[in-house]
Amino acid sequence: MEIGDRSQPALWTILTPKWRGALARLRQERQGSRTRGALVLLVGAGFWAAVFGVAYRVLSYIQRVPDIGDLLAGKMLAVILLAFLSILLLSNVITALSTFFLAKDLDLLVAAPVGGMRLYLAKLGETVVHSSWMVALLALPILTAYGIVFSGGPLFPFVALAAFVPFLILPAVLGTIVTVLLVNVFPARRTRELLGLLGLGVLGVLVLSLRFMRPEQLARPEGFQNFVDYLVVLRTPTSDLLPSEWAAGMIMNWLLRVSDPDPVARLWGAAAAALAAGIVVHRRLFRLGYSKAQEGAERKVRRPLRGAIGGIMQALPPTEREFLLKDMRLFFRDNSQWSQLILLAVLLMIYIFNISALPIHSGERIPFTLVTIISFLNLGLAGFVLAAIAARFVFPGVSLEGRQMWLLRSSPLKPATMLWSKYWFGTLPLLGLALCITLLTNWLLRVSPFMMVVSVGTILLYTLAVCALALSFGVFYPQFGTENAAQIPTSFGGVVYMMASLCLLAIVIMIEAVPVTAHLRAHQRGEALGATPELLLAGTAVVGILVAATVVPLRLSARRIEQMEF
Amino acid sequence: MIRLTGLVKRYGRFTAVDGIDLEVPRGELFGLLGPNGAGKTTTIRMIAGILRPTAGTVEVGGIDIGTHPLEAKHRMGYIPDRPFVYDKLTGGEFLRFAAALYGQEGPAVERRIDELLELFELTRWKDELTESYSHGMRQKLIISGALVHRPAVIVVDEPMVGLDPKSARLLKDLFRQFVDRGGTVLMSTHTLEIAEQVCDRIAIVYRGKVAAHGTMDEVRRQTASGDMSLEEVFLKLTGGLREHQLDAVLEA
Incomplete structure (x- = not known):
């Protein structure tokens, strides 16, 4: 028997826990740290302003194209x-x-x-x-x-x-x-x-x-x-x-x-x-x-995951080793997590295809300036891809511990051990990927040794920083109650992380424009690039910013984990 | 040994635990009783080092968990009220991981894991993912996890929830033998019969404070309850039944 509409709760009533919960979370955020709130607002406003600025400039240019x-x-x-x-x-x-x-x-x-x-x-x-x-x-x-x-x-x-x-x-x-x-x-x-x-x-x-x-x-x-x-x-x-x-x-x-x-x-x-x-x-x-x-829980283990990897990891102390092995088992046994690697492979194929589709190898003589600019822009694109991958695989690290945090917090496991274990579990594969992308695309572009050093150095430091940011934003905006790991990166914290990492990328690229321009000018004049104070300052600034973006978030999140209550 | 001194926990303006002082010596099984929301779980979680006290101290084996958390936690095994485990680990892997958190590994740990799984009749499921375990099986697995590193102190929140009568009996015997060999158990429970059967001493917590504590006889004396049962003493201290409210709820 279908009950009448009047005896059913209204749609708004059914949704009450959701909107009331959202309001309560908002109130909690407001009561929280003002610095954090201001930082989030600043990053958000900066990101929006950048998107609007780019869209406005492109559209203004396009609109002026006659007829079309x-x-x-x-x-x-x-x-x-x-x-x-x-x-x-x-x-x-x-x-x-x-x-x-x-x-x-x-x-x-x-x-x-x-x-x-x-x-x-x-x-x-x-x-x-x-x-x-x-x-x-x-x-x-x-x-x-x-x-x-x-x-x-x-x-x-x-x-x-x-x-x-x-x-x-x-x-x-x-x-x-x-x-x-x-x-x-x-x-x-x-x-x-x-x-x-x-x-x-x-x-x-x-x-x-x-x-x-x-x-x-x-x-x-x-x-x-x-x-x-x-x-x-x-x-x-x-x-x-x-x-x-x-x-x-x-x-x-x-x-x-x-x-x-x-x-x-x-x-x-x-x-x-x-x-x-x-x-x-x-x-x-x-x-x-x-x-x-x-119904339908899985019973049998498909891959025990001890043998070879366990052997390699024997050098680690038991706590660190078992923590890493645990994370690897959870990752590879949950298809909803590793299956996203397929998406990653598709994205990378497109990325490499795009680079190889450029008319550099078609016999035309491409100016040195153009190759240098493309390889420099390629650095930005690689940085964006790495930030997005870190959002998917590093950001949820702490949230995924969620309901099992009782075990970790009641044991003598140091919060720093957990954090470092999660950091390297996400960072090492990403570092390998970052190196592969950069070396392969630079090779396809036939860049100069200077650009090779700049891009490889930058991408290595940026990967370390972006993984630290992803993990730390995951600590500050955890999603312990989530039912689905794939949803974690699309949470508020995930979006703020993406904005922050893209802002970092923009800053690094803006600073590195100085040495890259100097490199181009020196080449045009047929001179070797000297170590001018301007170049040293730009290099020091990039290294300083990226090292700070790695160390500071990790330190803050280690402190935050120690203060967390479950 | 566990010692709580002036333990307080506040959430904003709400005081969940309000100045609890307790001492549980070696070789004692101590029961923490109280109605829902009395502050038992909060107290237990502060002892386990999961929550930070607003004020007061927790000592485990003479070590302050606030200042030396790792040393204190090394001596303790904690069993929570809800058995959340990693779904994609097998029972054996979970216990191996639990031991590793305490820095333990090797053949001795493997033997210990087999012993515990045998004791709790989980050997058949050792290599199966815990997502296929029943609530009771998960409960037995986390109890095994708390024992795998041979702690001196066990802190346990509602241990019998989800256990069948045979497993509940096994656990009571296990705790009894554990304290007889010099261990310490602090257990929170709603089940007054269990407290009466196994606890050496109890404390009745009400609105974040200890309303009475001691042996059963001492609690009866403190509350001037004559030869009342523990249930009657408990209801006397915590408000008891309200007949008129029952009537109101059951009336059509």
Whole structure:
């Protein structure tokens, strides 16, 4: 018997613990350290200002391109929204599994007289917020830049919101449908592992297809047969079926004063239809899936992981050795953790492919200046990739100890031992990766010995610093109660860490621009680069900043762990 | 030996533990009783070094855990009320890790692990991931983890929760023999029968303070309870049942 709507708790009531919890956390943050709050605000404001600044400058430049400026801006928005869509698809699949099948409040809600639709809408709302807030925050400065450059007017924020809401709902609904279907076929624990692989597979295909569409062609009109061909490519949407195209169309139509209801109708119609489909699938399959989700723990160990690695680690004292072995076992036995290495491999393939696709080896004589600038920019890109990998693999380190902290804190384990063990467990593989990327791409670019020394030295020190930052932000913003490790990097602390590490990268690159410019000038004059005070100062500043960014966060977090209560 | 002196724990304006003084000598099994929210778990977690006291000191084996935490923790085994273990470790690996946290390894530890698993009837599951263990099996695993490094003091929070009658009996016998050989056990429990059966002395904690402590007879004398049962003494000290509230709840 389906109970009446009036005897069910309201949607707002079901969500009460969530928004009240969020408010309480906010109040706690406010009562906490003011310096920390100010620092977070500063880093956030700096990051937003940088994103807005870049978007504003690029758009202002594009807008001035005669005839095709508006088309290029529209295409750029569609590509940005496509990238957001791929992130949202993966993020929603991971989040929906947590909110619908692993969350702690589910036993209470499923046992309570809450109807299927209301439960679905409540959990969908939670999924949208958890999976999309980061994308929404990143979109804000970009859309603001669009609104200002194209004079969107006072109503533009509402138009952008009206385009963004269904754009966020669509992948969330899709994520919930895929999750419910999969949980009905596999037990939830297995599904979490399977979803990790599946989601990454989807993302990998998306990223690869985006890469092989060769968007850089748009920046090189001379590669087309004639200007009409180029215009045709610009005017044709990547796909008529992508919500990112509809959202971009809706926003650009407003900005260019084009009255075309088609993108609005498609976007909102698809969102409404998807929501209806989500409710139907949920009503039919959720209860059965939820019951299955309680089953299916894994029993047997696939890889004992003692033999060879245990032998190599015999030199370490027993506490350090067993701590490292424990972390390795937990990592490699949990598919939801290691499966993200597939994504990493895809990203690296694209990265190397991009470098090798540059026309350096095509027989043309590429100026020394261009190679040096590309290798310098490559350093920034490698730094970004390393920061993102550290967010995924180093940042969650302390949070993953969560419920087992009673064992560590009641034992005579020094907090510093735990911290160093986590640090090196994440840092050593990353150092190897950083060296491989830098040496390989520098070799492909045929850089000068000076650039090789600068980039290898910088990337080594930056990797040490970025891992220290990731681990320390993980200590200061732990997610001990999380049900799903893949969600930890997308928490507030994870985003602040990413902002901080990118700010650090920007500072390092700005300082290193001084010696790199001097190197170029010396080459143009045909002279050898001398050790001027300017160069020594820049080198000392970079080393000093990166060493401080390694040591200070680790010291602070060691102190913080000692003060932590569980 | 465990000694608590003026132990206080405050969370903001709320005082969870309000000046507890207790001493548990070697060779004694001491029970900490009290209603929910009385401050038992907070006290136990301060002794284990997981929470930091707002004021007061905790000594384990004569060592202040505030100033020399590592030395004090070396002598102690802690069993929490909720058996959270690493899901992706096997029972054997968990115990090996627990021993390593105390700097112990090698054949002696392996023998000890086998002994403990045998005692708690977990040998069959030694090489299986703990995510497939039942609540009771996990409880027995963390008890084994607390014993693997041969502590002199055991601090245990609600040890019988989730255990079947046979395992509960085994644990009571184990604690009894442990203190008979010179060990010290401080145990918090809601189960008054268990406290009556196994504890040498008890303390009844209420609203963060010790309301009465000593042997059963001493507690009865302190509370002028004649020959009342421990349950009646406990209810007398902590408020007891309110008949009119029961009526109100059960009325249709």
